[in-house]
Amino acid sequence: MRAFDTSSKAARRAVVLLAAASILSACGTGPGASIGDGKSLRVQIPAGPMADRMQQVGRDFEKANPGTEVTFESVDSNSSRGPNVALLSSTATPDIGYLQRGTGVWSALLKNKQLTPIDDVWDATGLAHKYAESQTAYYTTNGHHYGVLYEELLIAPIYYNKAAFAKAGVPDPADHQVASVAEFESMVAKLKAAGYEGLGVGGSSPYDLGHTLDALLPTAVSKGDYQAMLTNFKPGSPTDVKYTDPGFVKTLRTIQDWQQKGIFQKGMLGMDTTQAQALFTSGRLAMLQGGNYSYADLKAAKPSFDMGWFLLPPLTKGRKTPFNAFNGDTLVIPAKAANPGLAKKFLRFFMTDKYQVSVVAASGSLPVFTSIQPSRLSNLGDLVQQQFKLSKSVGLVNIWDSTVPSTLGQAFAVPVLQKLVAGKLTPRQAAQQFQTGLEKLRSGKVSGATD
Numbered sequence: 001m002r003a004f005d006t007s008s009k010a011a012r013r014a015v016v017l018l019a020a021a022s023i024l025s026a027c028g029t030g031p032g033a034s035i036g037d038g039k040s041l042r043v044q045i046p047a048g049p050m051a052d053r054m055q056q057v058g059r060d061f062e063k064a065n066p067g068t069e070v071t072f073e074s075v076d077s078n079s080s081r082g083p084n085v086a087l088l089s090s091t092a093t094p095d096i097g098y099l100q101r102g103t104g105v106w107s108a109l110l111k112n113k114q115l116t117p118i119d120d121v122w123d124a125t126g127l128a129h130k131y132a133e134s135q136t137a138y139y140t141t142n143g144h145h146y147g148v149l150y151e152e153l154l155i156a157p158i159y160y161n162k163a164a165f166a167k168a169g170v171p172d173p174a175d176h177q178v179a180s181v182a183e184f185e186s187m188v189a190k191l192k193a194a195g196y197e198g199l200g201v202g203g204s205s206p207y208d209l210g211h212t213l214d215a216l217l218p219t220a221v222s223k224g225d226y227q228a229m230l231t232n233f234k235p236g237s238p239t240d241v242k243y244t245d246p247g248f249v250k251t252l253r254t255i256q257d258w259q260q261k262g263i264f265q266k267g268m269l270g271m272d273t274t275q276a277q278a279l280f281t282s283g284r285l286a287m288l289q290g291g292n293y294s295y296a297d298l299k300a301a302k303p304s305f306d307m308g309w310f311l312l313p314p315l316t317k318g319r320k321t322p323f324n325a326f327n328g329d330t331l332v333i334p335a336k337a338a339n340p341g342l343a344k345k346f347l348r349f350f351m352t353d354k355y356q357v358s359v360v361a362a363s364g365s366l367p368v369f370t371s372i373q374p375s376r377l378s379n380l381g382d383l384v385q386q387q388f389k390l391s392k393s394v395g396l397v398n399i400w401d402s403t404v405p406s407t408l409g410q411a412f413a414v415p416v417l418q419k420l421v422a423g424k425l426t427p428r429q430a431a432q433q434f435q436t437g438l439e440k441l442r443s444g445k446v447s448g449a450t451d
Contacts, residue, residue: 036338104406202273219314221247
């Protein structure tokens with residue numbers, strides 16, 4: 001079994017393909033450039049903790065299928081959100097590709113018939129009965145299945161430096177909740193007075209500011225309006241909910257206020273998530289916006305302080321902030337895969353309770369099978385176990401910016417938020433841009449509303 005980190009190469013190759021506006025073979029080399037041999041399997045996976053855990057799955061698969069060879073190729077977060085689409089639709093594609101369901105890559109591949117239907121994989125593994133109903137619906141297009149969801153992520157818990165909080169005289173947030181924006185801003189003021197920077201967000205990343213919006217939005221609007229925002233982009237959906245309504249505008253205003261008040265770290269718009277994380281683990285930054293997936297990397301950095309976590313404050317008095325759940329990490333079989341039969345066999349092998357626990361949970365993510373009991377997840381890590389437990393009481397909502405199409409969600413939203421934070425848009429101007437995006441989707445003028 002081989003493991004190659006090809007993220008940068010894949011990105012460069014994909015950009016060239018896109019610039020040329022045509023699909024070309026990558027120099028005519030590799031198993032994907034010719035008819036497959038039925039034994040060599042190329043599997044694309046996201047860079048990070050799970051990449052290491054997947055090596056064991058590859059070894060197990062090779063042992064169960066003598067003569068096969070599995071090669072893992074990692075793709076970084078930025079590449080997976082756009083440039084990777086060219087690689088996955090080329091003759092150089094891996095046999096199994098990785099994408100995020102809500103970034104537009106899925107829609108583009110599906111529209112151009114570049115994904116292999118895998119209904120037989122779903123039937124063999126019983127996925128329709130193992131997923132929650134909403135997950136099954138999300139991965140069903142015109143009655144067919146084109147990908148498998150292999151993990152669930154909890155978005156935007158705020159990790160904090162317990163030593164910094166103690167020095168600043170800020171108590172640990174009770175039950176991981178902060179009562180109000182005013183209380184949160186007071187916490188930051190005390191932390192800054194003690195010599196720390198406030199809340200770390202990767203402002204230059206393609207998703208992190210979107211996660212700030214995702215965390216605040218569910219408590220700024222009613223539950224009914226939030227649910228409407230997850231579906232009203234579909235043409236013909238009955239709704240009177242608008243992005244120019246007060247709750248959404250309040251969310252945008254809060255984000256802009258936090259930049260103007262110095263709640264975010266200095267230079268936030270020029271930092272990606274890796275840089276923000278390094279600032280936090282160095283001890284200079286008191287708090288970091290992350291996810292359950294962040295914890296493994298934070299611990300690996302061996303900070304000199306103990307960590308705690310909490311959720312951002314509600315924007316409506318008396319509400320409790322729920323967790324945002326991201327259901328989008330997807331494995332697909334490209335239409336031009338050299339070994340689609342072997343790829344299906346691998347997906348059937350991987351999508352089991354065994355690997356949901358030993359690979360997904362062990363990587364710090366949450367299993368997606370409803371059959372997995374919390375008692376089996378001791379390998380999640382203490383803080384992630386706490387997050388998982390709290391999610392059962394405060395609830396889970398589907399993350400907004402990755403549930404709506406990318407033409408309204410993450411790919412569209414983050415550049416708007418960056419302009420908002422930079423002072424180039426007012427909250428009302430930004431809200432109007434979201435509303436215009438919604439209206440274009442509902443009219444059918446842009447793609448992505450029906451995939």
